[in-house]
Amino acid sequence: MYSIGIDIGGTNLKAGLVDENGLITATKKAPLRFESMEQMGETLARMAIELAEENRIPRDRVSSVGMGFPGPVDDRRGVVIKTTNIPIRFMPVAEMFRRHWDIPVHLGNDADCAALGEYFHYEDKDIESLILVTLGTGIGTGIILNGRIHTGVNGCAGEGGHIVIVHNGEPCNCGRRGCWERYASATALISQTVSAMEADRSSALWEVAGSPENVDGRTAFEAMHRGDAAAKRVVDQYVEYLADGLASFVNIFQPEVIALGGGVSNARDEDLLLPLQSLVLDQVFGKEADVHTKIVKAKLGNDAGIIGAALLGRSRRRVD
Ligand SMILES: [Zn+2]
Structure with missing residues (x-):
């Protein structure tokens, strides 16, 4: 069938x-x-x-x-x-x-x-919980608990991009200020990269992107690999913003898996996934436990x- x-x-x-x-x-x-x-x-x-x-x-x-x-x-x-x-x-x-x-x-x-x-395609078929976090224009999240989508009372659950991580921070389309997606989406990474570029004319960010209009989700990672300090600061801060939100998800749900999707998640593991795993583990409750949420790359793409x-x-x- x-x-x-x-x-x-x-x-x-x-x-x-x-x-x-x-x-x-x-x-x-x-x-x-x-x-x-x-x-x-x-x-x-x-x-x-x-x-x-x-x-x-x-x-x-x-x-x-x-x-x-x-x-x-x-x-x-x-x-x-x-x-x-x-x-x-x-x-x-x-x-x-x-x-x-x-x-x-x-x-x-x-x-x-x-x-x-x-969730269906995750390698371990015995898991019951998975949260997908997609880094794009905003941050999309989908929550699977007990093998089912958690929709909430009205279908509106799972809007993890709109948890506030900075009180009175950047305004968001949803009406709040300081939402996670304003700091940790691909769009946010791009604007953080552009700001760092504009503040430092000698940064390798200029060599990589040529101009602010060409900046994408990979620019900061590439410039960091050329030894650029400004790019490294952008990446470090971005990973921290991401970790702040993910740690909240772990604290509430302790899911078996968090899968990261969207173009940014294709960054090298040592640049994104590994530092993220250790920052999240540092922050969450229950770090003494012997089982923890696995943070992995999503694999199905579009x-x-x-x-x-x-x-x-x-x-x-x-x-x-
Ligand atoms: Zn919002």
């Missing part, structure tokens, strides 16, 4: 046919076009139908369709509460979808779906959202 996962992104819809091992066997992409909720429901259904047909998979070999939206959802009622990029409010997606294809439909938040995908969405309909996951 197959299931289909659809990732509703900022500009595109991506659908994937996912087999019983949680692997994508075929995909389909379409630009995101929103005219009305009705049209959106039909577009999503058409996409899933075409994906199955183009790959000659009869409809009765598809057990469910799952969709990951950039916002909170109520899967029990089949409703998307709101999304950040499309004017969707309380949209009964599942019912709209089933007018075109009567099949079990599940809804998830995109960061939660990605976490479910990473496929995590599709895979996780497709897994929403499976009772309790997993390849045994």
